[in-house]
Amino acid sequence: MGRNQGILNKGLEIRRPPKKAFLGVFYVLALALFLLLVLHKNPLADQHTEMLKKICGSLLIAMSCIGVSFGYDKLTVLPGELFQNRKLIKKLAINDFKKRYAGSNWGIIWALVQPIVTVILYYIVFGVIFEGGRTEELAEAQAAMQVPQVLFLTAGLVPWFFFMEGLTNGTTSLLEYNYLVKKVLFKISILPVIKVIAAMFIHVFFILLLFVVAVINGHGPSIYWIQIIYYMGCEFILILSLSFLTCSVAVFLRDIIHFIGIFMQVLQWATPILWNIEMLPDKYRWIVKLIPVTYIVEGYRNSIYGETWFFEHFYSSTYFWICVVILFCIGTLVFKRTKPHFADVL
Numbered sequence: 001m002g003r004n005q006g007i008l009n010k011g012l013e014i015r016r017p018p019k020k021a022f023l024g025v026f027y028v029l030a031l032a033l034f035l036l037l038v039l040h041k042n043p044l045a046d047q048h049t050e051m052l053k054k055i056c057g058s059l060l061i062a063m064s065c066i067g068v069s070f071g072y073d074k075l076t077v078l079p080g081e082l083f084q085n086r087k088l089i090k091k092l093a094i095n096d097f098k099k100r101y102a103g104s105n106w107g108i109i110w111a112l113v114q115p116i117v118t119v120i121l122y123y124i125v126f127g128v129i130f131e132g133g134r135t136e137e138l139a140e141a142q143a144a145m146q147v148p149q150v151l152f153l154t155a156g157l158v159p160w161f162f163f164m165e166g167l168t169n170g171t172t173s174l175l176e177y178n179y180l181v182k183k184v185l186f187k188i189s190i191l192p193v194i195k196v197i198a199a200m201f202i203h204v205f206f207i208l209l210l211f212v213v214a215v216i217n218g219h220g221p222s223i224y225w226i227q228i229i230y231y232m233g234c235e236f237i238l239i240l241s242l243s244f245l246t247c248s249v250a251v252f253l254r255d256i257i258h259f260i261g262i263f264m265q266v267l268q269w270a271t272p273i274l275w276n277i278e279m280l281p282d283k284y285r286w287i288v289k290l291i292p293v294t295y296i297v298e299g300y301r302n303s304i305y306g307e308t309w310f311f312e313h314f315y316s317s318t319y320f321w322i323c324v325v326i327l328f329c330i331g332t333l334v335f336k337r338t339k340p341h342f343a344d345v346l
Contacts, residue, residue, distance in 0.1 A: 019072055030065050033318065034058060040314050053315055060322045067329065079332075081189045089190045093197035100198070111202050115161045116209075122157070122274060123150045147305050148217040155301045156273040158210050159235055162203040163293060164264050166236075169195040170243025171250050171260050174342060182343045189335065192243040196236060203232070210304065219305045227303040227310055235296045238324055244331030248338045251345050273297055295320040 037057045041050075082089065100111075173191040174181055181188050207228055215221070249256050268274070271293045277285060288294055295316055302308040310317055 022076070023069065023072065026068055027065065030061050034061050036314070037061070037318060057315075057318055057322075064322070064325060071329070071333075081187050082193060085187050085190050088187075089193050089197065092190070093194045093201075096194050097198040097201050112205065115157070115206065118161075119150075119154055119157055122153050147219075151213055151217045151219065151305065152276070152301070153274065154210055154213045155304050156297050158203070158206045159231070159296050159300050160268065160271075160273050160293070161206060162199060162232075162235060163239060163296070164268075165202070166196045166199040166239040167242055167246065168260060168264070169199060170239060171246040171257060173243070174247045174251050175254075188339065188342065189244075192247050193240060196239050196243060199239075200232075200236060207232070210300075214304050222307065224303050224307050224309070228300065230310055231296055231299040231303065234299070234320065234324070237328065238292055238296070241324060241327040241331045244335045245327070248331075248335045251338065251342050267291070267293065271297060289316065290319075292320055292323050 037054055170192045173195045174188065177188075177191050180186050180191065211221075211225070246256060246260060270288070271291055272288060277288060277294070277298065280288060295313075298316075299310060302310075302313075
């Protein structure tokens, strides 16, 4: 009996990378990022602002190194579980995607119809009805952009649909699969991942649709399109980080589901999805750039028609990844702390 229990415990043991090797790689990457931050120069930017950005960035890098050093054991538990169950995650994500549209005559088509109709409606409102009543500032911004309105809206809405569906479904993942949460040996940490991956299946289709819209509107295939893979990865990790936090809270406080709905409505208009960020005065533009979703939306547009590499936006990329690391650490720690109580509440 004791031998069998030992074998079972060994099988359930979470595989994590060697601590010294992991920390060594992390410190090297942190040092490289620090050197890039210090040595990067933008002659067109205000020098005092640049110095403030470098100081803040350096402090955040130092805090990240300290946090990872002292919290390695806690921070690597969840990633270890996800890696160990990667095959199960893939299988369950496909099943979740199929189950969502099972029983309907049109099946997966319903997942595509609503976003496409939404894009068409926004184009009619902003590109046709309001076309004649544009302000002078908006007209100048659109002229400088030299991008058809339908392409501008599609490039902004495609990543937004992924964010909205992924976070909404990720928040309710534990509630939907409550029967699995109660199973002792089931790794419930994979449930939010399943929902985000299922949402990504639809997102891949809309990326292909975005490519078609770009070609039709005169922005043919470009080497910059390959960046979509990078920005899709950025968005996936951002959604997953938030989902670990929100799904943990949703178990104890169901009201957060309604809060997420309101939050999405506010965020959609606070982020330059339906409007051009160049319309904002410079003194207010930095506030919008603090929203991580802005980095992703602008990244999709830069990839499709902006012809700009992500590393050219050095400070924006650095800020985004620092935010994601912080959110992931918070989300995983909250999930780990509340995990023992999930089965009792559900």
